[in-house]
Amino acid sequence: AQTVTQSQPEMSVQEAETVTLSCTYDTSESNYYLFWYKQPPSRQMILVIRQEAYKQQNATENRFSVNFQKAAKSFSLKISDSQLGDTAMYFCAFMNLLNMLTFGGGTRLMVKP
Amino acid sequence: DGGITQSPKYLFRKEGQNVTLSCEQNLNHDAMYWYRQDPGQGLRLIYYSQIVNDFQKGDIAEGYSVSREKKESFPLTVTSAQKNPTAFYLCASSPSGSSYNSPLHFGNGTRLTVT
Secondary structure, three states: OOEEEOOOOEEEEEOOOOEEEOOEEEOOOOOOEEEEEEEOOOOOOEEEEEEEOOOOOOOEEOOEEEEEEOOOOEEEEEEOOOOHHHOEEEEEEEEOOOOOEEEOOOEEEEEEO | OOOEEEEOOEEEEOOOOOEEEEEEEOOOOOEEEEEEEOOOOOEEEEEEEEEOOEEEEOOOOOOEEEOOOEOOEOOEEEOOOOOOOOEEEEEEEEOOOOOOOOOOEEOOOEEEEEO
């Protein structure tokens, strides 16, 4: 079974600054997928960014990028130029090749004006 | 537009009653999932189904039941055996095979309160 750990229950950042959310996972599988999901107060789950384990290049989506360290089983999310609309819960998730998605406990991010 | 519809958005029940949460998708996805979310916590898998007429237990299946008679529908029944049923329930779907390029699509959730 896989486990996903997000060690930061809450974080805050000033608008326009950069913040990094941590995620570690444990698995014995060699190929898998990693995701970051955002859950705003509306509670809708929104995909932020994704990474395939066999790709060494870190994924980037506009202001969002990841630092994927496969050997360390670490998958952190960096948000640059933080905006008020980035305020949300952020979940790291691990998906195996059977499409089973395991979530971390979440990090509540508050962007302050 | 394609998507996942969960209804109702809010549901209230008395303790001891069974209640069924609806989840319908028109994305033609083979796989469907039910997750439970408690306040301030992540999502935990209750049940999943990769194909019609087949489903498997997730991490917290006790006290829940599901059916998958149609591709589009995956209703979840919260039975009286579930000790702490009050929670937010999310339904999701994905195409069969690798979901990297088409990761899970989520519904808007149902907030169940049992008193």
